[in-house]
Amino acid sequence: MATQQSRSAARLMMAPAVVLLLGWMLIPLTMTLWFSFRRYLPLRGGDLGWTGFDNYVRFFTSSAFWPSVQTTLILVGGVLVITVVLGILLALLLDQPMxxxxxxxxxxxxxxxxxxxxxxxxxxxxxxxxxxxxxSHLWRAVGAEPVAFLSDVPLGSLIVIISWQWLPFATLILLTAVQSLDNEQMEAAEMDGASVLSRFRHLVLPHLSRAITIVILIQTIFLLSIFAEIFVTTGGAFDTRTLTYLIYQRVLESQNVGLGSAGGVYAIILANIVAIFLMRIVGKNLDR
Amino acid sequence: MGQITLENVTKSFGDTDVIPPLNLTIEDGEFCVFVGPSGCGKSTLLRLIAGLEDLTSGTIRIDDQDASQVPPAKRGLAMVFQSYALYPHMSVRKNIAFPMRMANIPQDEQNRRIEAAAKALNLTDYLDRRPGQLSGGQRQRVAIGRAIVREPAAFLFDEPLSNLDAALRVGMRLEISELHERLKTTMIYVTHDQVEAMTMADKIVVLRAGHIEQVGSPLELYRQPNNRFVAGFIGSPKMNFVTGAEAEKLGADSIGVRPEHIDIADDGPWRGTVGIAEHLGSDTFLHVHDTGLADTLTVRAKGEVGLRHGDPVTLAPQESQVHRFDAAGARLG
Amino acid sequence: MARAVTPKQKAINTGLAWTIGLLIFFPILWTILTSFKTEAEAIASPPVFLNFSWTLENYAIVQERSDYLRFLWNSVIIAGGSTILGVIIAVPAAWSMAFVPSRRTKDILLWMLSTKMLPAVGVLYPIYLIFIQLGLLDSRIGLVVILMLINLPIIVWMLYTYFREIPGEILEAARMDGAGLREEILYVLTPMAVPGIASTVLLSFILAWNEAFWTLNLTAANAAPLTAFIASYSSPEGLFYAKLSAASTMAIAPILILGWFSQKQLVRGLTFGAVK
Incomplete structure (x- = not known):
């Protein structure tokens, strides 16, 4: 349907969005890359010149790095498992007549x-x-000793809080997918004598697999950069320092921009690995 | 007036040529049908005429005026789309009025034309409804109404009946034909359905891969197909093709006989076994196997015929109605 | 795949679903209830559920002490401004990608999506620095721009999926009917696109309202929206439950109501059209 005239108009109309996003991506990214190769301490001497890969090595070998990776993985993994499993069950329940x-x-x-x-x-x-x-009221009511959740099981508590926030998202998307399940297919399986469990395993779950993948990928991207929840609960104490939070501390709290930027580059790479999988799925969807 | 001339028209999408150089004249007042299998370029050709696609090269003239670079709105043509393309947020009245509104036609003239079109198309009671509240056939009529009120030089129809069910399709076919009789305006009609082409057209243009295979009146194409493609495309059920010895006897690479030109005759030269027999009452279609000529021969016998699955049958082609083709598929003689 | 079941089964479903639903909703309900208690009732042991003396004084105190309305106003300006700006930029882009697709359209869309995946913390310092240079730190305009940029890919995507559902033939019909580009957009495209644009606006507004990385890190006293206002309750004021609850209720109420209107569109917006 495109004629030459409409094509050049189209390019013009796309330009502002493209230019803005290009700037939004390239300018800070280039700066982060630049800083990551420099010794840059704004409050202790400023820019002290090139250091090569020193920041990357230091960030990688610092005693805080591996624990933060571990915390990130437990946090993201825990929330994903809880939201996806409960999300599927809840979606199936909400789909029932009531x-x-x-x-x-x-x-x-x-x-x-x-x-x-x-x-x-x-x-x-x-x-x-x-x-x-x-x-703690509840604990006392049953005669148990109240627990100081955020200092005794800080990571578990955070997982609960964040799962509560993200369960609706998973449920909503999975519910949408459940509702598109072909009723006749289910009836055919019932005629063929498939039990409830085997119908779930062989029909429902495969049907949901795409939605589940999308939930996992999108949540992962958001969960990797979880910030406010940690900021106002533990402030990164008690082993709740994720990679994101560690970088934040290096940049703004200890004002070691070079080191933080190197960490930022790691985070960008990590996010991009997840993003590639998500884009594949979304891209396939575009071809229809 | 509405004479449309295409001169050396070509269209390419990137490296693929959809329309090789093509010449065609559609006379004023003619009902011209572009027919061909899907992907033959017939819709592209229509959209080139409409101005919805740019020409790659060549000239399109409307009433001897070069319209090649004229935007669609200024060509004075009206188009009816396959999906009807009604504006869902406007009432039927507003849909029909839209082209007049764009042309700044005075309000009372608009109303007059709307009333006239609605009356002609049986839409008077529906003028204040939204398209979503109408049936397929009614939507189609609204689309036609929107085209009529512009009083265009020519109407362009892009497979307008393909979204309707079979019964409605027959009815709308008649309505469009009647409309043409009444308005005497040029109409260009694209379809993949040869029945629509045969029943409606003054002139049929058979297209394959952007090429014009043959241009002619329906009966010309039926009687004298230029090649095997046209022969196979026009006529229902399809023409039977026979290759091998039987064709060589007639000095051809292949011969074609329409189902209605094969008689059931005891002394016929061809023998076979009846497979499926379709009894329609007025006709009987026999699918005959084991003739040694072709996989299946389709035979159309008049009236009710008492043959059933498995019965032996002898057949005689009407010699004057046998079409001969050479190895390239072109007509001989 | 919903299907007919016996009344008994339906009753069981209903009971189960309502129990779980209320359980999930409980923290919000509890917050709202607590906001009407006195501080003493809020920490009473055992906790009181409904049998307390309802009071509005917490709301008054919160407004008086911390000038709640200023934070609210900042939130409205920042979320509203970024949404309006984003939609103005995104509508033409999405329009052209949906109706005049080229070979590169898909790549451009995916690339836009990829900018959304950029972890904010990775570019925190550069943005911080740029903001200082431009004098944008702790300014509403700065946050409007940042939040517009982080939501722009979602806005473009959502609009794109809506626009793509408008059949191209209708726009061609308009062109055949004599409509120029201006009339086409004004009389045909816009009315058909309004519902999609409205849902997009809603989602963008919600996302901007709740954004809590840039709003926490780039504001101080002047431009701080409700996210930062609430964060200031982190301690020790957080121990005044009734006031914390009143502040929280005020911060989430508007968006909770908007959100309930937009739940259907949410799926489309957040999965980039991949789940329908």
Missing amino acids: WGQGAVRVLVIAPFFVMPTVSALVWKNMFMDPVNGLF
Whole structure:
């Protein structure tokens, strides 16, 4: 349908978005790369010249690096497992006929709209506080000793908070996928004598696999850069320092920009590995 | 007026030539059908005429005016799309009025034309509905109404009936034909359905891979197909083709006989076994196997014929109706 | 795949789903309830659920002490501004990609998506530096631009998927009917695109409202939106549960309501059209 005239108009209309995003990507990225090869301490002498790969080596070999990678993996992995498994179960449940389906959906989705700082603070103070938190009341009610969640099981507590925030997202997307499942296919399987479990395993799960993959990939990208939840709960203490948080501390707290930038480059590479898989799926979808 | 002339028209998408150099004249008032299998370039050709695609080279003249570089809106043509392309957010009345609104036609003239079109197309009761509330056939009529009110030099139809069910299609076919009789405006109609082409056209243009295979009236194409492709494409059920000894006897690489030109005769030269027999009442279609001539010969017998699956049958082609083709598929004699 | 079941099964489903739904919603409900308690009731042991003396004083105190309305205004400006700016830039881009696709369209779309995957922390310092240089630190305009940029790929994508559902033939019909580019956009495209644009605006607004990396790191006193306002309750004020709850309720209420309207579009927007 395109004629020459409409094509040049199209290019013109795309230009602002493309130019802006190009600038947004290239300028800071180039600067981060530049800093990562320099010894740059804004409060202690400023830019002290080239250091080659020194920052990369130092970031990689620092005692904080591997624990932060481990924390990141546990956090991301834990949230993914919880949200995907519960998300599938919840999606299947919400798909069943019931009274007030719309209202239940609204209840389930709500946490996604709560801003991260609010949900972190509410959980931290009103639920997980060892003295006045709701959980400590509950613990005492059954005669148990209240737990100081955020200092005794900090990472587990964070996983709970973040899973609560992301479960709606997983549920919503999986529910959309469940609803597109072919009813006749299910009936055919029932006619063929497939049990509920084998129908789930051989029909539902394969049907959901694409949606599950997308949930995992998108959540991974967001979870890798989780910040506010850690910032307002533990501030990175008690082994909750993820890679993102470590970089943040290097850059803004200890003002070692060169070192932090090298860490940033690592984070960018990590995110891109995940992104490539996501883009493949999304790209395939575009060809239709 | 609405004479449309294509001179050495070509169209390429990148490296692929969709339309090689093509010449064609569509006379004023003619009902011209472009027919061919999907991907033959017939829709592209229509869109070139409409101005929705740029020409790669060549000239399109409308009433002897060079229109090659004229934008679609200024060509004075109206188009009816396969998907109807109605504006979903406008009422039927507003849909029909839209081209007039764009042309700044005075309001009372607009109303007059809308009423007239609605009356002609049985849409009067639906003028205030949205397209989403109409049936397929009604939507199609709205699309035609939107085209009529512009009083165009020519109507362009792009497979307008392919989204309708079979019964509706027959009805709309008649309506479009009647419209043409009444308006006497040039119409160019694209379809892959040879029945539509045969029943509606003054002139049929058979296309294959962007090439014009043959141009002629429906009966010319039926009686004297230029080549095997046209022979096989026009007529239903399809023409039977026989190669080998039987063809060589007639000095041809292959011969073609239409199903209606094969008689069931006890002294016929061809023998076979009846496979599936389709009894339509008015006709009987026999699919005859084991003739040694072709995999299946289709035979159309008049009325009810008592032959069933497995019965032996002898057949006689009507000699005057046998078409002969050479190795390249071109017509002999 | 929903199908007919017996009333008993339906009752079981209903009971189970409502229990889980309420459980998931409970933290929000608890926050809202607590915001109407006095501080003493808020930490009462055992906790009180509904039988407390309802009061609005926390809301008054929060506004009085911390000038809540200023933070709210900042949030509205930042989320609203970035959304409007983003949509203005994205509509023409998405329009041209959907209706005048070229061989590169797909690559451009995927590339735009890839900019969304850039971890913010990786470019924190450069942005920080640029902001200092341009005097944008702790300014609303700076955040408007940043949040517009991080949401732009999602806005473009969402609009693109909506526009692509508008059949090209309708625009061609308009062209045949004598509409120029201006009329085509004004009378045909825009009315058909409005629902899609509205959902996009909604999602972009929600995402910008809740963004909590740049808003925390690039603001101080002047431009801080509600995310930063709440973060300031981190300690020790966070121990005043009723006030924390009142502040939280005010921060999430507007978006909770908007969010409920946009739940269907959310899937499309956040999966880049990959799940329908």
